[in-house]
Amino acid sequence: MTVTPFHRRNYLVYRWTSCTPNPAAEARTALRRALVRQGLPGDLINDAVLTVSELVANAAEHACGPYEVRVRCGEKGIVCHVRDGDPAIPHVPAYPAAAPFEPDPADRGGGLDALCVLLTEHGRGLRIVDHLTRGIWGFRSAGGIKTAWAAFARAPYER
Numbered sequence: 001m002t003v004t005p006f007h008r009r010n011y012l013v014y015r016w017t018s019c020t021p022n023p024a025a026e027a028r029t030a031l032r033r034a035l036v037r038q039g040l041p042g043d044l045i046n047d048a049v050l051t052v053s054e055l056v057a058n059a060a061e062h063a064c065g066p067y068e069v070r071v072r073c074g075e076k077g078i079v080c081h082v083r084d085g086d087p088a089i090p091h092v093p094a095y096p097a098a099a100p101f102e103p104d105p106a107d108r109g110g111g112l113d114a115l116c117v118l119l120t121e122h123g124r125g126l127r128i129v130d131h132l133t134r135g136i137w138g139f140r141s142a143g144g145i146k147t148a149w150a151a152f153a154r155a156p157y158e159r
Contacts, residue, residue, distance in 0.1 A: 014026060024057045047152060051128075051133060054128055058090075066083075069081070076154060076155070081149050084146055133151060136152075
């Protein structure tokens with residue numbers, strides 16, 4: 001089978017609406033399939049799929065459609081894009097260099113409130129994105145469309 005790489009253009013991987021059940025799972029499957037076809041290293045694929053899953057979940061929860069996932073492959077790596085119909089850029093706090101689930105030393109001994117913050121279902125997704133992309137990600141807005149993007153260089157994954 002001959003694979004045509006989708007270099008230098010944003011290749012549409014997945015599109016969904018607000019009525020689509022579980023778009024994050026569907027996006028993971030579609031993106032994994034597309035990246036495997038490109039012959040990319042497995043760890044790069046895993047990090048990209050988890051990152052896009054977080055960005056899709058955020059778009060589905062906080063923004064209006066239409067929604068889509070696009071990817072661009074190049075010699076040095078890939079860039080994934082998650083687009084939605086809300087032009088507002090979310091506030092992204094500065095993340096420390098610590099791993100996403102490492103407790104904040106200032107909160108040690110903080111009691112029930114600190115424990116609840118650590119265990120909450122919300123608030124960790126973009127920190128995970130930041131960790132998996134090594135900080136190479138962000139948002140842009142143009143023409144009423146917001147795009148969350150995340151870049152992955154091949155070099156750290158190639159052995």
